[in-house]
Amino acid sequence: MSADVVNLRPFRKQKARSEKEKQADQKRITFGRTKAEKNLTTALNDKAEKTLDQGRIEKPQDDK
Numbered sequence: 001m002s003a004d005v006v007n008l009r010p011f012r013k014q015k016a017r018s019e020k021e022k023q024a025d026q027k028r029i030t031f032g033r034t035k036a037e038k039n040l041t042t043a044l045n046d047k048a049e050k051t052l053d054q055g056r057i058e059k060p061q062d063d064k
Contacts, residue, residue: 033041
C-alpha cells in the first residue's frame, strides 16, 4: 500500500499565475484607458459639477 508521491509545486505555481493574471486584468481595467477617454471623463465630471453648483442656494453668512 504505497501511495504515489505528488509534487505540489506545479499546482502552487499555476495558482500564483492565475492570481497574477486576475490582478493584471484588474489593473488593465483601472489604468488601461486612453488619453481621450481620460479627458472625456474629466469633462463629464466637470460638467456635472458645474450643473450641480448652478442649483445651489447659498445662505447669507451672519457676521458676529
